[in-house]
Amino acid sequence: xxxxxxxxxxxxxxxxxxxxxxxxxxxxxxxxxxxxxxxxxxxxxxxxxxxxxxxxxxxxxxxxxxxxxxxxxxxxxxxxxxxxxxxxxxxxxxxxxxxxxxxxxxxxxxxxxxxxxxxxxxxxxxxxxxxxxxxxxxxxxxxxxxxxxxxxxxxxxxxxxxxxxxx
Numbered sequence: 001x002x003x004x005x006x007x008x009x010x011x012x013x014x015x016x017x018x019x020x021x022x023x024x025x026x027x028x029x030x031x032x033x034x035x036x037x038x039x040x041x042x043x044x045x046x047x048x049x050x051x052x053x054x055x056x057x058x059x060x061x062x063x064x065x066x067x068x069x070x071x072x073x074x075x076x077x078x079x080x081x082x083x084x085x086x087x088x089x090x091x092x093x094x095x096x097x098x099x100x101x102x103x104x105x106x107x108x109x110x111x112x113x114x115x116x117x118x119x120x121x122x123x124x125x126x127x128x129x130x131x132x133x134x135x136x137x138x139x140x141x142x143x144x145x146x147x148x149x150x151x152x153x154x155x156x157x158x159x160x161x162x163x164x165x166x167x
Contacts, residue, residue: 003049012042015062018129022063025124026070028113037073041066056138063131063139067121111161112154119154122147 003011019041023034044065045052052061115123118140125131125139126147133151137144 003046003052008046008049011058015059016042018059019062019066022066022124022129023070025128026121027073033073037066037069041069044069057135060131060135060138063125063129063135064141067125067139070121107162107165108158110165111158114161115154115157119150119157122150123154123158126151 016038020034020038023037023041024031027033027037041062045062048065052058112120112123121140122136125136126133131139133144133147136147140147
């Protein structure tokens with residue numbers, strides 16, 4: 001598939017919001033930085049359009065470049081960004097339910113935020129972006145077994161943190 005301007009515009013409209021959401025969560029909800037990274041990502045994708053392999057999913061290609069951009073951003077800032085989970089909109093809760101949900105959400109955000117960056121990235125790509133293991137491996141340029149190992153470690157750490165801090 002050749003990436004023409006019209007095709008690319010369609011891909012931007014389809015994938016741009018997901019890319020910005022990825023950047024938003026990975027930068028601790030820094031909206032301005034997420035917008036800048038999204039624009040930069042699509043400028044890079046457009047510039048590299050001739051290297052796009054039509055046998056590879058656009059989404060995988062996009063997230064691989066996005067992940068590399070984040071690694072570079074982390075190096076520049078010399079800090080690991082906090083992951084903040086999107087809070088889903090649900091039916092109205094009682095005040096007690098609302099407080100408990102906020103506490104659970106905060107505990108989960110903290111647990112995920114405490115993960116080392118390699119575990120946090122695979123966790124985010126798997127459970128927020130819903131990428132399969134094979135695509136995560138391609139995005140992160142690591143073997144599938146490493147993805148599975150990091151996911152297992154991340155889930156174990158999150159469960160343990162929540163268990164210890166439940167009360």
